[in-house]
Amino acid sequence: MTRKKKTVDYINELCSSELLEKRRLGKKLEKQYAKWTESLSLKDFSAFIETIKKNKAEIGVAQFFGKFRAYAFEEYVYRLLQAKVHVKKPLQLFWGEKCRVWGENGTYYSMEFDVSIGRKVNGSVEPVVVVDAKVELDAARLKTALASFAILKKWNSEVKCFLVYATREIDSLLLEIAKNWMDGTFQLDFKNDETKAFIRRVKKSLSFHHT
Structure with a gap:
């Protein structure tokens, strides 16, 4: 994988935030990320994306929010092809x-x-x-x-x-x-x-x- 900034990097930024709520969100997304990257279940991935969407205000900067979701979806498609093709x-x-x-x-x-x-x-x-x-x-x-x-x-x-x-x-x-x-x-x-x-x-x- 060659994206300079990947899904996990966005999660890590939340986990290392000075704000407690952001850290809690980061930990939740970290668990969901681990789940869907293992299962490649669309249901698991959709839950991950939905968590990001519901916490748009907590995540903050629009560009961060947009790229976070976009790169996650790219990674899901990449991992899907990696596993199935x-x-x-x-x-x-x-x-x-x-x-x-x-x-x-x-x-x-x-x-x-x-x-x-x-x-x-x-x-x-x-x-x-x-x-x-x-x-x-x-x-x-x-x-x-x-x-x-x-x-x-x-x-x-x-x-x-x-x-x-x-x-x-x-x-x-x-x-x-x-x-x-x-x-x-x-x-x-x-x-x-x-x-x-x-x-x-x-x-x-x-x-x-x-x-």
Whole structure:
């Protein structure tokens, strides 16, 4: 895992706070984190995210709160793929790595993707699969994901691009239209758990890839 700041770092910040309530919250999240990273249960992970959401005021700074939840969801997706999908060498599974999206005459440009599967070449990933993970999917976040996918697919049309989200905050028709520019969208929510379908699609994508 390559995220410079991970879920556990946010928990540790709460646990080391001078404020008693923050420390108590940190300890509670620490236990929940240990539980879902072991079980990979969507129910356990959802409880963790819900605790963060309910304690937004206690957590404080909006950026801290937002990134805490976002990175936790990325980590959940990463750990899920790590446990459920066998990635054969020379391919590897990456979290928060830059992937090559353009190259010409020895000059390359790379963009960060939440989770990716590919080969590391000269400091960046040549992806086979990329995943954009959103805790809450709204129109702005959808457009950002689509733009990243479009740039990547212009460079390499064979890359499979998947969007995974927990809560949908956009019109269902807009999401349906957007599917024309992605290889799959999956909701990971206890009310609509598409985890198995997501794992199957990733496995299928890798089965067609020849290294």
